[in-house]
Amino acid sequence: MAEAAAEIAGATGRAVRYAPVPAEEYGAALVRDHGLPDELGAFLTDLFATLLDGRNARLGDGVHRVLGRAPRDFADYVRETAGSGAWAD
Numbered sequence: 540m541a542e543a544a545a546e547i548a549g550a551t552g553r554a555v556r557y558a559p560v561p562a563e564e565y566g567a568a569l570v571r572d573h574g575l576p577d578e579l580g581a582f583l584t585d586l587f588a589t590l591l592d593g594r595n596a597r598l599g600d601g602v603h604r605v606l607g608r609a610p611r612d613f614a615d616y617v618r619e620t621a622g623s624g625a626w627a628d
């Protein structure tokens with residue numbers, strides 16, 4: 540996530556940083572501060588814990604299997620999206 544934030548910062552010229560938050564704290568904030576139902580907060584807590592616990596550290600072939608094409612490099616996506624103005628003020 541820190542690398543993704545750095546890519547976005549570089550492409551946009553904005554200060555962007557990743558601040559890690561424990562999954563349980565994130566889920567509680569979704570319910571408490573944003574009004575999500577408890578069940579959805581619990582689901583998202585589990586989802587993000589799974590995404591960030593290292594199980595997804597290897598590259599897979601999911602993009603190719605689902606979309607029938609090679610995956611794009613994240614840096615290319617960021618440059619294209621920043622150039623489109625999607626992240627502009």
